[in-house]
Amino acid sequence: MIFLSSDLTTIQESNNLHPLKLKRNKDVAVSTYFSKKGEEQRGWIIIDLTDKILGRAATKIANHLRGKNKTRFTPHVDTGDFVIVINADKVKLTGNKELEKKYYTHSGYRGGLKTKNVSELRARKPEEIIRHAVKGMLPKNKMTKHLMRKLKIYSGSEHPHQAQQPQSIEIQ
Numbered sequence: 001m002i003f004l005s006s007d008l009t010t011i012q013e014s015n016n017l018h019p020l021k022l023k024r025n026k027d028v029a030v031s032t033y034f035s036k037k038g039e040e041q042r043g044w045i046i047i048d049l050t051d052k053i054l055g056r057a058a059t060k061i062a063n064h065l066r067g068k069n070k071t072r073f074t075p076h077v078d079t080g081d082f083v084i085v086i087n088a089d090k091v092k093l094t095g096n097k098e099l100e101k102k103y104y105t106h107s108g109y110r111g112g113l114k115t116k117n118v119s120e121l122r123a124r125k126p127e128e129i130i131r132h133a134v135k136g137m138l139p140k141n142k143m144t145k146h147l148m149r150k151l152k153i154y155s156g157s158e159h160p161h162q163a164q165q166p167q168s169i170e171i172q
Contacts, residue, residue: 035074040067042150044166046084046159049091049130052171058133060171061085065138065147078143082150084166089126089155093118103132127153 045064049057063069067079093101098118105114121129130153138144152161 035072035077040079043081044164045081046166046168050087054091061134062137085153086157088130126155
């Protein structure tokens, strides 16, 4: 902390304290800012997943949904942006996960367990691969459903959100 000579005299006259002792908590009031509901301006972000790795892309998407990339991030308030994901069918998986990774669903009845690997799911619903990966990287609480509503996934390069003027973000 740099003090000018005029600042030192003003501080010493007003507080009768030594300037180096001002760093203690009881001398200087420092408050942490918490965002409130409805206070943040939400933007629209578009991410192209052509030849991108699934896990790395899902972490970036989850961080933008929560707002962790912003300076005014508050854990219990939704401060994130809407995220549009295009070309979900062209996402890559590392290793042999295309055939070995399994997705399970259960009907609730006995013997109702259904298993699909990534290649089967990619043929029917490529958006569900991204949705499942992003949901796994969000906190498991009441906000998860709300955050997932802000995620828009499309298997092609076309999307109906041009009116929102989304900003394109490049991920590695």
